Amino acid sequence: MKKAKNGFMNTLPYLCLVGVIILGLMTIVGTGGGDGEEGTLPGSNIVVITENIDSNTTWEGDKIYVIEAWDFYVNATLIIEAGAIIKFHPTAGPSLALGGTGTITANGTVDSPIVFTSYKDDSHGGDTNGDGNATFPAAGDWCNIDTNGLQGSVFNYCEFYYGGACGYDNTLQLYDSRATVTNCTFAHNKGSGYGALDASDARSGTVITGNVFYDNEKPIYINIAFDVDDSNVFHNPAAPSETNTNNGIFLSYPDNISSHITWQETEVPFVIDDNQLWIETSGSLTLGDNVIVKFMPGSQLVHEGSNLINYNGTGVYFTSYKDDAHGGDTNGDGGATTPASGDWEGIYNNHIAVGDWETWANILYDSH
Numbered sequence: 001m002k003k004a005k006n007g008f009m010n011t012l013p014y015l016c017l018v019g020v021i022i023l024g025l026m027t028i029v030g031t032g033g034g035d036g037e038e039g040t041l042p043g044s045n046i047v048v049i050t051e052n053i054d055s056n057t058t059w060e061g062d063k064i065y066v067i068e069a070w071d072f073y074v075n076a077t078l079i080i081e082a083g084a085i086i087k088f089h090p091t092a093g094p095s096l097a098l099g100g101t102g103t104i105t106a107n108g109t110v111d112s113p114i115v116f117t118s119y120k121d122d123s124h125g126g127d128t129n130g131d132g133n134a135t136f137p138a139a140g141d142w143c144n145i146d147t148n149g150l151q152g153s154v155f156n157y158c159e160f161y162y163g164g165a166c167g168y169d170n171t172l173q174l175y176d177s178r179a180t181v182t183n184c185t186f187a188h189n190k191g192s193g194y195g196a197l198d199a200s201d202a203r204s205g206t207v208i209t210g211n212v213f214y215d216n217e218k219p220i221y222i223n224i225a226f227d228v229d230d231s232n233v234f235h236n237p238a239a240p241s242e243t244n245t246n247n248g249i250f251l252s253y254p255d256n257i258s259s260h261i262t263w264q265e266t267e268v269p270f271v272i273d274d275n276q277l278w279i280e281t282s283g284s285l286t287l288g289d290n291v292i293v294k295f296m297p298g299s300q301l302v303h304e305g306s307n308l309i310n311y312n313g314t315g316v317y318f319t320s321y322k323d324d325a326h327g328g329d330t331n332g333d334g335g336a337t338t339p340a341s342g343d344w345e346g347i348y349n350n351h352i353a354v355g356d357w358e359t360w361a362n363i364l365y366d367s368h
Helices: none
Strands: 020-023 026-029 039-040 046-049 057-059 064-067 077-080 083-090 097-098 103-107 113-116 154-156 159-161 180-182 185-186 208-209 212-213 221-222 249-252 259-263 272-275 284-287 294-295 300-303 317-320 346-349
Touching: 294 300
Parallel strands: 046 064, 057 077, 064 083, 077 103, 083 113, 103 154, 113 159, 154 180, 159 185, 180 208, 185 212, 221 249, 249 272, 259 284, 272 294, 294 317, 300 346
Antiparallel strands: 020 026, 039 046
């Protein structure tokens, strides 16, 4: 099932902005300042954005950019320098989408990350909304960033906080796009739909490595167009017990696997959220040692005899979504549910000489 572009755009009431923007106790009057900028107060590092970006633009690393443009589009190249902070107004500018020939190149550094966060977030860039402690940030304060079918965006050493309010409950959506997401942090985001990082429609060539996910509802959705290595982290490095509510890598509504794909992540399981995942004869799925694959009710895996590689590797299991003993409490319900025989369909060998359900010892709680 493919998602319509920009489905999030109609989820919040339209707010008509006028030429004078009230920001906390400061009045910021338009002074030019570059494409897409309403202006900055003299001596201030706050830039209010009320217009689309229609020509190549750079956002500087020592400034805070407040998005107050409803249906805000980046239609050209936007370069975001290390250290920049981008805050999204929850009603006036809750989202950013690429359009035209738009791309984002957001190259932060380990010491100066680029931050995408809530207008209410005082811990990054200070009390931008000027209300003291009257408000606090929360998951779903703003919607998302959508690459929207355009290719080549880069997010490196970026931090994404408190998003996921709209559409498919994602914070960064790689819709029909080839993108690079490396060394980023996703925390405190909604995402019961498609996760904080939604790569369920990402194109082949997408790179997702070295990222950190914690305190999200679901961390990430993927598809079968790209490999997943073992470099991403699914807990707070400063507090390892802080993970995600549904701590796994989710695969939903996949096409058949027709190329050679490798899954190596071992901290959390891969979750098959579909009725059938088929590995065609032209493709293969290679599992690393200690990889665990969990299945939602009714789901199954079909292979062609020799193209499910390392299925019997050390620590490899195929099991129920309810199985907390293998890969942890992925369904996030504590001990409310326990696994049982028949929780999912099983693994079917479709090779013409076999044509039967597999009965390997590392297949747990299936129907066969």
